[in-house]
Amino acid sequence: VKRVTVLGCGRVGATLARDLAADPALDVSVVDADQRNLDGIASLGVQTRRMDLGATETIASAVENCDVAVGALPSMLGFRALETVIACGKPYCDISFMAEDGLQLDAIARERSVSAVIDCGVAPGLANMMIGRCHAELDHTEDVTLYVGGLPKVRHWPYEYAAPFSPADVVEEYTRPARLIEHGRVVVKPALSDAELVDFPGIGTLEACNTDGLRSLIHTIDAVHMREKTLRYPGHFELMRVLRETGFFLKDAIDLGGQAVRPIDVTSRLLFPKWSRPDGESEFTVLRVVVAGRKAGASLRYQFDLYDETDARTGQTSMARTTAFPAAIVARMLASGTFAEPGVHPPETLCRDRRIFDQVISELAQRGVVVEEDVAGVSPS
Amino acid sequence: VKRVTVLGCGRVGATLARDLAADPALDVSVVDADQRNLDGIASLGVQTRRMDLGATETIASAVENCDVAVGALPSMLGFRALETVIACGKPYCDISFMAEDGLQLDAIARERSVSAVIDCGVAPGLANMMIGRCHAELDHTEDVTLYVGGLPKVRHWPYEYAAPFSPADVVEEYTRPARLIEHGRVVVKPALSDAELVDFPGIGTLEACNTDGLRSLIHTIDAVHMREKTLRYPGHFELMRVLRETGFFLKDAIDLGGQAVRPIDVTSRLLFPKWSRPDGESEFTVLRVVVAGRKAGASLRYQFDLYDETDARTGQTSMARTTAFPAAIVARMLASGTFAEPGVHPPETLCRDRRIFDQVISELAQRGVVVEEDVAGVSPS
Numbered sequence: 001v002k003r004v005t006v007l008g009c010g011r012v013g014a015t016l017a018r019d020l021a022a023d024p025a026l027d028v029s030v031v032d033a034d035q036r037n038l039d040g041i042a043s044l045g046v047q048t049r050r051m052d053l054g055a056t057e058t059i060a061s062a063v064e065n066c067d068v069a070v071g072a073l074p075s076m077l078g079f080r081a082l083e084t085v086i087a088c089g090k091p092y093c094d095i096s097f098m099a100e101d102g103l104q105l106d107a108i109a110r111e112r113s114v115s116a117v118i119d120c121g122v123a124p125g126l127a128n129m130m131i132g133r134c135h136a137e138l139d140h141t142e143d144v145t146l147y148v149g150g151l152p153k154v155r156h157w158p159y160e161y162a163a164p165f166s167p168a169d170v171v172e173e174y175t176r177p178a179r180l181i182e183h184g185r186v187v188v189k190p191a192l193s194d195a196e197l198v199d200f201p202g203i204g205t206l207e208a209c210n211t212d213g214l215r216s217l218i219h220t221i222d223a224v225h226m227r228e229k230t231l232r233y234p235g236h237f238e239l240m241r242v243l244r245e246t247g248f249f250l251k252d253a254i255d256l257g258g259q260a261v262r263p264i265d266v267t268s269r270l271l272f273p274k275w276s277r278p279d280g281e282s283e284f285t286v287l288r289v290v291v292a293g294r295k296a297g298a299s300l301r302y303q304f305d306l307y308d309e310t311d312a313r314t315g316q317t318s319m320a321r322t323t324a325f326p327a328a329i330v331a332r333m334l335a336s337g338t339f340a341e342p343g344v345h346p347p348e349t350l351c352r353d354r355r356i357f358d359q360v361i362s363e364l365a366q367r368g369v370v371v372e373e374d375v376a377g378v379s380p381s
Numbered sequence: 382v383k384r385v386t387v388l389g390c391g392r393v394g395a396t397l398a399r400d401l402a403a404d405p406a407l408d409v410s411v412v413d414a415d416q417r418n419l420d421g422i423a424s425l426g427v428q429t430r431r432m433d434l435g436a437t438e439t440i441a442s443a444v445e446n447c448d449v450a451v452g453a454l455p456s457m458l459g460f461r462a463l464e465t466v467i468a469c470g471k472p473y474c475d476i477s478f479m480a481e482d483g484l485q486l487d488a489i490a491r492e493r494s495v496s497a498v499i500d501c502g503v504a505p506g507l508a509n510m511m512i513g514r515c516h517a518e519l520d521h522t523e524d525v526t527l528y529v530g531g532l533p534k535v536r537h538w539p540y541e542y543a544a545p546f547s548p549a550d551v552v553e554e555y556t557r558p559a560r561l562i563e564h565g566r567v568v569v570k571p572a573l574s575d576a577e578l579v580d581f582p583g584i585g586t587l588e589a590c591n592t593d594g595l596r597s598l599i600h601t602i603d604a605v606h607m608r609e610k611t612l613r614y615p616g617h618f619e620l621m622r623v624l625r626e627t628g629f630f631l632k633d634a635i636d637l638g639g640q641a642v643r644p645i646d647v648t649s650r651l652l653f654p655k656w657s658r659p660d661g662e663s664e665f666t667v668l669r670v671v672v673a674g675r676k677a678g679a680s681l682r683y684q685f686d687l688y689d690e691t692d693a694r695t696g697q698t699s700m701a702r703t704t705a706f707p708a709a710i711v712a713r714m715l716a717s718g719t720f721a722e723p724g725v726h727p728p729e730t731l732c733r734d735r736r737i738f739d740q741v742i743s744e745l746a747q748r749g750v751v752v753e754e755d756v757a758g759v760s761p762s
Binding site for chain 1: 538539620623626627628629635638640646647655
């Protein structure tokens with residue numbers, strides 16, 4: 001029996017804990033600063049510990065007795081936790097979003113012979129695995145497009161969107177310039193540029209725009225063209241462009257009769273109720289990855305499609321499921337030794353090994369998250 | 382020579398002063414609290430007096446020696462000025478917008494044998510004259526629609542609008558419920574309801590929505606259906622509905638970490654630069670009034686169309702011109718005694734007399750403001 005410690009028990013952490021706790025080969029312990037979050041998973045029979053993970057020493061003590069650690073922490077704690085878990089010499093699978101570049105810690109992880117997999121959710125995460133597999137199979141990767149979106153099933157005017165976190169965090173995606181690859185070079189474009197309409201069978205027409213989500217792929221995948229596009233119902237992005245253009249997303253304070261007010265604070269407060277999903281209405285996650293390239297002189301085009309929605313039985317959101325399951329699966333690989341290569345790895349590196357990719361896809365399917373794969377080839381003429 | 386005192390020298394007041402000063406039969410004096418406004422009309426050779434018109438005594442002293450007074454004051458001063466000018470026994474023509482109902486002072490004006498014409502701009506103003514004339518001619522007024530808008534000639538994304546005053550004042554029109562007449566009764570609908578697209582030859586397609594602009598017409602015109610609709614370029618109103626729905630127009634403060642912030646204050650500040658017209662770009666005013674009814678058993682349909690744009694020679698905006706000229710023309714009628722009926726009159730009452738209507742239209746045409754009139758009749762079958 002291996003001991004697994006889950007750092008953080010938000011929606012994703014709780015879903016991770018539930019998944020891991022179902023495995024008799026694992027002894028699961030969950031750590032969070034908020035007792036209510038821990039109470040929420042009391043029925044799982046896992047060990048819970050209330051600890052504030054803001055300090056290095058607390059993180060170190062939280063992972064001290066485990067064989068594998070899994071991170072599902074707020075973005076401001078992510079990098080510090082990664083650094084500390086590596087320093088403690090524990091295998092780590094992380095889905096904490098962080099502004100910092102976790103790959104910077106690769107050399108230290110190798111030195112300590114620790115294996116850490118980061119960005120291991122859906123996108124980043126599963127999408128990287130798909131791209132990593134194709135890139136390994138192709139001689140030449142020409143074009144990569146990653147479409148991803150989490151949306152409410154019921155569309156409410158005017159935004160037709162629900163945010164699982166603070167509107168300010170979403171707005172950050174709508175303002176941070178997007179890095180993409182064009183003709184082999186990194187190009188920076190405004191967020192929400194290059195709008196296109198894309199049809200998804202059974203979902204309908206969604207709108208896709210550039211967002212800054214490629215992260216590690218920019219460094220690890222040698223493609224001619226590569227971009228991430230976020231999906232929303234058509235019209236949402238235009239409203240976001242209007243609010244952005246008007247100044248409602250500004251982080252700098254404006255002076256209102258001696259009062260310094262940050263427009264984004266007002267906007268985030270006003271959007272919060274408009275971007276919350278009414279009780280009883282479900283959400284879904286859609287991911288499409290298209291990779292085109294050449295192998296042995298022939299053109300090949302891979303397309304992966306994932307659609308998942310709120311689990312009516314458990315109430316788990318597709319956002320939590322699709323983010324937590326890849327991490328739970330990889331955590332098991334770290335526990336079993338299936339993957340043990342030292343260093344800090346993004347998911348695409350892991351899936352250069354086709355067996356690992358196939359195992360992830362197969363285990364996701366067992367959890368009801370089905371990835372459809374289509375490979376079309378054109379032989380050299 | 383009659384002495385005319387103009388109260389207020391903003392854009393409209395200055396245009397009024399210029400118009401009246403050109404008349405050798407008038408001796409014009411202009412009063413304003415701001416010396417810069419008075420300096421702007423120094424070249425006209427009119428008498429200027431710097432006085433703060435916030436107090437009753439100042440208004441009384443300002444109109445003391447005149448034969449006719451004309452008001453072009455900010456809305457908060459409008460009603461007080463009307464009351465005071467009546468108390469001073471001076472004929473008065475007013476275009477100051479006021480939230481209060483000036484007709485309340487009708488009995489006092491009759492008592493003092495003073496003739497006052499209020500709301501005497503374009504809409505309210507000229508539009509009321511058109512409706513008043515038709516109503517007087519018809520046996521039965523069935524349907525009245527008043528379309529009005531002031532727009533920039535050059536459309537800038539996203540709002541395609543320029544406000545001659547503070548965005549907060551425009552937003553007030555977008556939030557105050559609209560009173561209209563349906564089936565002979567006053568009905569209240571949300572502002573910006575009943576959107577329709579309307580084509581204007583040479584201008585293109587504009588969008589029209591309900592706004593609360595009928596004012597005195599609700600009481601004076603006995604119509605089956607009557608509504609005012611404001612015109613904007615298509616799409617503007619939808620953005621306004623989105624901002625309103627989100628809460629950006631709220632006048633109640635929200636608490637942001639102990640700071641009380643009124644969303645409308647932030648919004649007005651951010652919209653201000655987006656709603657200003659770049660130097661060198663002109664604006665236009667469009668007014669269409671449609672009145673349908675029956676006369677001697679036949680159906681009659683009147684349509685009046687006015688289009689006016691920034692005067693390239695003087696730089697006067699069409700907003701200032703179309704607002705100031707009807708008041709200047711009526712002020713002359715008061716000075717000459719052409720109109721001298723005691724009481725407080727809205728413009729529609731004045732134009733029950735067809736000769737007055739014709740004179741207004743003819744004098745507007747002399748100033749380059751052309752009203753096209755089309756009357757179509759269907760004889761009883």
